[in-house]
Amino acid sequence: MDQDSQPRAPSETGANLPPRPVAEDDLVLAALRAGSEEAFAAFVRRHHASLRRIVFGYVRDSATAEEVVQEAWLGFLKSLASFEGRCALRTWLYQIALNKARTRFQRDLKVLPFSKVVSSEVEAQEVAVDPGRFQGPDGPYPRHWAAGPAPWVKDPVVMAEERETVNLVREAIGTLPPAQGTVMRLRDVDGLNSEDVCNVLGISETNQRVLLHRARCKVRKALADRFKHAARES
Amino acid sequence: MTHRDPDMDCQDFIELITEYLEGGLAPDDRVRFEEHLEICSGCQVYIEQIRATLRLSGQVEPEDVSPGALAKLLDAFRDWKK
Ligand SMILES: [Zn+2]
Numbered sequence: 001m002d003q004d005s006q007p008r009a010p011s012e013t014g015a016n017l018p019p020r021p022v023a024e025d026d027l028v029l030a031a032l033r034a035g036s037e038e039a040f041a042a043f044v045r046r047h048h049a050s051l052r053r054i055v056f057g058y059v060r061d062s063a064t065a066e067e068v069v070q071e072a073w074l075g076f077l078k079s080l081a082s083f084e085g086r087c088a089l090r091t092w093l094y095q096i097a098l099n100k101a102r103t104r105f106q107r108d109l110k111v112l113p114f115s116k117v118v119s120s121e122v123e124a125q126e127v128a129v130d131p132g133r134f135q136g137p138d139g140p141y142p143r144h145w146a147a148g149p150a151p152w153v154k155d156p157v158v159m160a161e162e163r164e165t166v167n168l169v170r171e172a173i174g175t176l177p178p179a180q181g182t183v184m185r186l187r188d189v190d191g192l193n194s195e196d197v198c199n200v201l202g203i204s205e206t207n208q209r210v211l212l213h214r215a216r217c218k219v220r221k222a223l224a225d226r227f228k229h230a231a232r233e234s
Numbered sequence: 235m236t237h238r239d240p241d242m243d244c245q246d247f248i249e250l251i252t253e254y255l256e257g258g259l260a261p262d263d264r265v266r267f268e269e270h271l272e273i274c275s276g277c278q279v280y281i282e283q284i285r286a287t288l289r290l291s292g293q294v295e296p297e298d299v300s301p302g303a304l305a306k307l308l309d310a311f312r313d314w315k316k
Contacts, residue, residue: 035315037308044307049297066303073307077314128248129280143243148276149283156286160293169290188291194256205258213252220280220287 025089032080044073047090050190051097057178058101058114068104072097091196094186098200114179114201121179121214122207128217150228159227172222176215183208184215242270247277251284 031039048069055072056065075096083092135146152159159165173184182201186192192200198208242250247270253259254267271277 037311040311041304041308044304045299046296048299048303070303070306074310077310080314127245128251129245131245134245141243143245144274145244145276149279151279152283152286156282156289159286160290166290166293166295169287170294173291173294184291188288189294189296191292209252209256209258212256213249216252216284216287217248219291220283223287223290224283 026085029080029083029085029089047093047190048073050185051094053185054094054182055097055101057117057182058098058105064104065101068100069097072100075100087199088192088196090190091192091200094192094196094200098202115203117177118179118201118203118207118211121177122210126214128213149224152224152227154227165223165227168222168226169219172219173215176218180211180215180218183211184219187212188216242266244270244274244277247271247274248280251281255284 028039028043032043051069051072052062052065055068056062059065059068072093076093079092079096083089087095133146135142135144139146173181173189175181176184183197183203186197186200187194194205194208194212197203198205201208203211247267250259250263250267254264259267271281
């Protein structure tokens with residue numbers, strides 16, 4: 001497995017925050033300024049599809065999204081000399097792309113603004129786990145598990161090495177509602193931290209957390225449906 | 235053993251997991267969260283599965299860029315270098 005592009009693995013212990021991609025991006029920045037085509041190609045490969053997906057959330061048309069992302073890369077190159085490193089390089093890139101998408105959006109008002117998508121997903125009444133899985137008011141321990149979640153048949157470390165499992169996660173992220181999918185992709189796949197995501201998407205910390213929570217719980221559920229011990233229910 | 239109000243229940247625990255992992259819980263909520271985690275095997279399984287989900291998401295590869303798009307951008311990069 002390619003270990004060069006690594007700091008995408010999220011943190012595993014309790015309450016610490018995921019790593020900032022800054023250190024990795026500093027190396028990229030130095031290489032770009034030194035004119036390395038390899039570094040630029042790698043950076044494009046790493047972020048192009050995510051940018052396109054995020055921009056698609058605004059413009060709702062794949063050809064337009066591709067066009068906007070191409071423009072964003074050109075804008076990114078143009079502004080590289082003046083980049084001061086106040087945020088991670090990738091955050092800078094995403095901000096440029098989002099600004100271009102918003103401009104495009106204002107030109108074409110048929111599409112629903114992202115803020116509306118965010119608020120409709122956040123305001124929807126939704127719980128991570130079916131309430132039927134918990135004891136009712138008459139049970140011995142109301143609101144505690146009636147039957148807890150089934151353990152998975154495989155060790156997660158082994159699962160992470162299997163293409164099939166990773167593909168399942170990618171597909172599950174792909175079927176999330178748009179704002180949830182965008183937040184989870186930026187945070188857990190692309191490795192932006194919460195502050196960056198709030199800045200890039202122009203959403204509050206609280207909304208970001210609600211969207212991320214719903215997204216992660218849905219993806220967990222997709223994995224649980226596939227990997228739960230057959231002996232017990234999910 | 236009783237589960238009176240000050241104790242966290244499983245439904246609240248589940249909804250606070252992301253806030254906990256983000257380091258956003260107030261200190262006393264954090265204590266109640268961790269106390270619940272200590273004694274509840276169902277929630278232990280659930281939070282481990284959320285952590286596994288994050289680990290797996292970090293393995294998702296970026297999708298391919300079309301060769302045409304990449305070639306155009308590399309041209310732009312060469313121009314920029316000059
Ligand atoms: Zn519990």
